[in-house]
Amino acid sequence: NAGVMQNPRHLVRRRGQEARLRCSPMKGHSHVYWYRQLPEEGLKFMVYLQKENIIDESGMPKERFSAEFPKEGPSILRIQQVVRGDSAAYFCASSPTGVYGYTFGSGTRLTVV
Amino acid sequence: ELKVEQNPLFLSMQEGKNYTIYCNYSTTSDRLYWYRQDPGKSLESLFVLLSNGAVKQEGRLMASLDTKARLSTLHITAAVHDLSATYFCFLIGQGAGGTSYGKLTFGQGTILTVHP
Numbered sequence: 001n002a003g004v005m006q007n008p009r010h011l012v013r014r015r016g017q018e019a020r021l022r023c024s025p026m027k028g029h030s031h032v033y034w035y036r037q038l039p040e041e042g043l044k045f046m047v048y049l050q051k052e053n054i055i056d057e058s059g060m061p062k063e064r065f066s067a068e069f070p071k072e073g074p075s076i077l078r079i080q081q082v083v084r085g086d087s088a089a090y091f092c093a094s095s096p097t098g099v100y101g102y103t104f105g106s107g108t109r110l111t112v113v
Numbered sequence: 114e115l116k117v118e119q120n121p122l123f124l125s126m127q128e129g130k131n132y133t134i135y136c137n138y139s140t141t142s143d144r145l146y147w148y149r150q151d152p153g154k155s156l157e158s159l160f161v162l163l164s165n166g167a168v169k170q171e172g173r174l175m176a177s178l179d180t181k182a183r184l185s186t187l188h189i190t191a192a193v194h195d196l197s198a199t200y201f202c203f204l205i206g207q208g209a210g211g212t213s214y215g216k217l218t219f220g221q222g223t224i225l226t227v228h229p
Contacts, residue, residue, distance in 0.1 A: 004155075033216075033217070035217075035219075040221075040222070040224075041221060041222070042117075042201055042203070042219030042220055042221050042222050043156075043201070043203075043217070043219045044219070045216050045217060045218070048216060056216060058216075059216075091155065091156070093217075099205065100144070100161070102146075102158075102217070103158075104148075104155045104156040104157075105155055106154060106155040107155055109153075
């Protein structure tokens with residue numbers, strides 16, 4: 001089992017471009033979460049998804065950010081028209097049930113220049 | 114809203130010394146987690162504490178939970194350089210209707226540096 005796979009590991013975007021971050025959960029895990037980590041801070045919840053459904057997106061900024069977890073393929077976190085303040089590490093976690101067994105990916109470090 | 118506070122935020126220790134990291138939280142929660150993060154890496158599970166008075170130990174690390182005081186501690190015994198990392202405590206939050214799920218609320222993290 002390869003664990004939670006995130007790609008790319010590092011992503012550089014110019015202001016105004018789009019960033020697409022991918023997360024493949026562990027085999028058998030149908031619950032996916034996205035968290036954002038700013039330098040020297042803890043992780044902040046963004047969105048919780050199950051296959052084809054957004055369960056809780058209360059941590060997502062209202063504009064420019066969207067997430068999906070399609071029936072087939074990885075979960076995608078999409079940031080449109082990126083700004084410098086979007087620079088952060090974005091972590092994905094998966095769980096088999098939603099209440100325990102959280103496994104985190106290695107993160108995508110987004111830098112907006 | 115659940116809030117989680119860790120202290121200290123920065124901890125510089127000499128090898129061989131003991132120290133404790135504290136994790137306070139504001140509301141009742143089902144379980145408390147301690148994870149470790151190495152620079153540029155992901156988070157690795159250390160402990161899950163499920164009930165009042167729970168104590169778990171792994172090597173030089175021991176975690177405990179006091180749900181009445183809403184406090185967890187991570188005690189480091191005879192620190193070694195390999196323990197240098199950032200340590201996070203976090204708890205599971207409450208979703209709609211009071212159901213607990215993976216909306217985890219994190220402490221700020223404690224950056225531990227162990228010196229020779």
